[in-house]
Amino acid sequence: MRQFIEIRTEVAKQHPNILLLYRMGDFYETFFEDAVEINRLLGITLTSRGKDKPDAIPMAGVPFMTLDSYLARLVKLGKSVGIVEQIGDPAAVKGTMPRKLVRIVTPGTITEDELLPAKADAALIAVCPPSGKKSPQWSVVSLVLSSGAFKGFCCTEDELPGEIARISPQEILIPDSCRETAKSFSGAAQLTPLPDWHFDPKHGTDELLHHFNMENLDAWAVSEKPGVLAAAGAILGYVEQTQVDAVPHIRPLVFEESSRFVGLDPSSRRNLELTEPLRSENGPTLFSTIDHCHTSMGSRMLRSWITQPLRDPTVPRARHEAVREMIENESLRDALSEPLKNLPDLERVASRIALGSVRPRELSGLRDALPALQRLSEAAALSRVPLISDTAAILKPDPALTDLLGRALLELPAVTLRDGRVIADSFSDELKELRELRDNAGNVLAQIEAREKERTGIPTLRVEYNRVSGYYIEVSRAQADKVPDDYRRRQTLKNTERFITPELKSLEDKALAAKDRALALERSLYQGLIESCSAYVDALTRASEAAATLDALLSFAKHAADMEWTCPELSDAPGLMIEGARHPVVEKALEHYVANDCSLEPGRRLLVITGPNMGGKSTYMRSVALIVILALAGSWVPAKHARIGSIDRILTRIGASDDLARGLSTFMVEMVEAAAILHQATDRSLVLMDEIGRGTSTFDGLSLAGAIARELADRIRCYTLFATHYFELTMLAQTCAEVANVHVKAVQSGGKVVFLHEVTEGPASQSYGIAVAQLAGVPQHVIREAKAMLRELEKRAEENGPEPDLFSSPAASLPEPEIELEEERESPEVEKALSIRDDLLAIDPDTLTPREALASLYELIQKAKKKD
C-alpha cells in the first residue's frame, strides 16, 4: 500500500482525475475512492483490504485477461484510466514487486484495436483561442494516434463548432481559462482542460523540433501561426504523458486551410444524417447506406470524404473519373476487390508497431497480407486513371519486409508472447537449440525409465514430473527396498515412494533452464523484430492510405452501379441544376421513389416549397443537399443529371428538437439556428429552411419567416429551399425577383388525401392538414369539429375582405402567376353531408307544427339513406 500511495500521489500531480488500475498478479486492482467509483460505474464488487480492521481499505478488481473490455466501458463513460504494471520477473524479485505507470488511456489516445471504433477515427484535438493581432482566429490541431495523422488549421469563432464537428473528436484539450467557453463547441467529446502554460507557442515550437528532430519549422508553413504551434505543443506534451515510454508514430504537421471544405455546421450534419441517425439508434445514415468497403480503413476513408466535402472541384472530379473506370471496367473492379478482401487493418497495425505494442498475430496477419498488397498494386497499375494507377508504387510491399516477417514468425504464432511459441526455429540457431533441449527431456526420460526398470528389476517403476517436485522416480512401497543406493528418497505417499537421482536432477536443471532461456530469448527476438519492422511504419501507413482510397472508390462505384447513379458535373457556372433527384437513403427503403427536379440559379435563388404535410417537402430538400455533398465528396449521385456550381457552405434549419440540455426551447433553437444561417450564408451557400417560424404565434411566425426569406433571397443571395405551411409566403414571388414557388402535389380522393410526392412549379392550392390528421387516426368527432372550425374561420376571413398582402409592394399588382391548381374534389359522402347540413340549418323550429317537424325529420333521414 505504501508503494501504491506513492505512485498514486505522483500520478495525481499531473492527472488529478484519473482512475488507477494497479496490477497485482492476475488482477488489476483499484483502491480507495477509485474502488468506490469503479463499483458505481461498472458494478464491480467492492471488497476491502484488511476487512476486520477499522481502517479497512475499499478495493475492487478486474481479471487481467479481461482488461480491454473494462477499459472500453470506462473510456466510453468518459473516464481516463492509468495502468500500473508490475515490472520485472516475479520469480526473480524478492520483497515488494516493482511497479510503474506505463500508460494513461483517455478517450482521445486509444490505440488498442478492441477499444477503437472500426469504422471511425478516434481523434484528439487541441483548441487555442485567439490572442492578439498575430493570432486573431481560433487555432485547432488534431491528431489521430492510430494513424499518425497530425493536422492544424485556423478558423473564426462562428466556424469553430462546424469545424470541430467535421473532425468529430473524442477528446478536446483546452487551456484552463477557456473551460466554460469550450462547452459551447465540444459536442459529445470529452473536455480535458490543461494549465494555460501548456498552450505556449515557444514551448510548442520546441516540442515539434524535438519530436521531429528538426532544426527549424520553415518547411511546414506553421512558423507564422502561433496559435497552431501552441496547440501542437499541447497535444505532443499530452501524448508524451499518456503514452509514458512509448513513442507513437506521428506524421509531419500539415496546415490545412479550413476553407478547403464545404462548411457544414453540427446541426446540418445531424439533420442530414450523414453518419449518425437522428432518431432510432440503428437507423440508416448516408454513410451506412453507401459503405460497401471491404476493409475498415476503407470505411474510415469513405466516412472522412462524406463528412468533409471539398470546395475545390479538382479532387472530387478525379474521384468521379476513377469511379467511372471502375464501373465500366469490370475486370479492373474484380482485380482490385479480391486482394482488398484479404487485407487486415494495416493502418492500425502500423501504428502499434511504432508504439511497440503490436501483437504476434497482428504481425503474422501483416505477413500474410503482403502478397495481397502486391496483387492490389499490380491491379492498380492496370488503370488508366492517375488516381488509381498512382497507388501502384505506394502499395508495392518492400521485399525486405516480406523476407523478414516470412523468416521470423511461426506459421500461426501464439496470441500473446507470454508463453512463447511466436518466433520460428529457423530464425535463430540459439533458440532452436534451447527448444530442442527443452523438448528432448521427454525422450531422455523414456530412456532413463527403461534403463532403471532393467537395473532394479522393478517393472512398475516410472519416471514422472510435476511442478512441485520436478522429475522423480516412483516405485510402489512394496518394491521400495529393491532400489539401489544412489536413489535418494524425496517423498513417501500412501502406496508409493518417490526418489531422485543426481542424473535426474541435472536433467531437470538443464530442461527448466532451457525453457526459461528460450522464453527470454524469444522475447528479446520479438522486441528486435518490432524494432526492425518500425523502419517500415511510414511505408505501411502510406500503403494503407492508398488501399483505403481504392476501397472507398470501389464502394462508390458499387453503389453507383447498383442504384443507377450518374456522374455529376462540377461546373464553374453558379447554382444547381438537378434533374430527377432522389434521396439516397429514402430511395433504398421505398419500392417506388418519385424523382424530382431542382434548379437554383441567379434569378431563381429561393424556392418557396408548399404542399401538404407528409407530401415530401423535407425529403426533397434533403435530397438536394445530399446530392451536393456526395458530388463534392467525389461520389456519383442519385439523379438523372446533376450540374453543381461552386458551393462554400450548406446550412440547414430542419426539424425541431428542444435543446433542453442547454435550456433552450424549440422556438429558441429554431431562431438560434436561423440567426447563425443569416450570419454565415454567402452568395455561394446552399440553405435549407424547413417550416421556419412555426414554433410561435401565427403572425409572429409568418412575419419572421417572410423577413428571413427576403433577407436570404435579396440581400445574401444564397441558394435557398424554403419549405413552409404559410401560404402567404407564396406571394413573395410576386415582389421578389429571386423567389419562385414550387409545391409537392397531392390529391384528395374518396375523402382521403393521396400524396404524389411530385414537385411542380407554382404554389400549392390547399394544405390538406385535416385530411392528414384523419389519416393519422385522429378521432372522427375531432376531425368533424376541426372542419367546422375551419369553415367558420374561412367564412370570417371572407367577411372581413381580402387579407392585407403581407409582402405588398409596388409589385403587388403583378398578374397572378400562371400555375395549374389541382381541383379540389370533395367525396360524394362529404357533399351529401354538407347538403344535409344546409337543409338542417334552413329549418326554423319555432315556426313548425309538431307534424311538420316530424315530416322534416323523415325527409332528412330519407335523404341521408339515399344512395348516390
Ligand SMILES: Nc1ncnc2c1ncn2[C@@H]1O[C@H](COP(=O)(O)OP(=O)(O)OP(=O)(O)O)[C@@H](O)[C@H]1O
Ligand atoms: N419523392 C418521394 N417519392 C416517394 N416517397 C416519398 C418521396 N418523398 C417523400 N416520400 C415519402 O413521404 C414521407 C414524408 O415525407 P416528408 O417528411 O418529406 O414530408 P413533409 O412534406 O416534409 O412533411 P411535413 O410537412 O409534415 O414535415 C417520407 O417518409 C417518404 O416515405
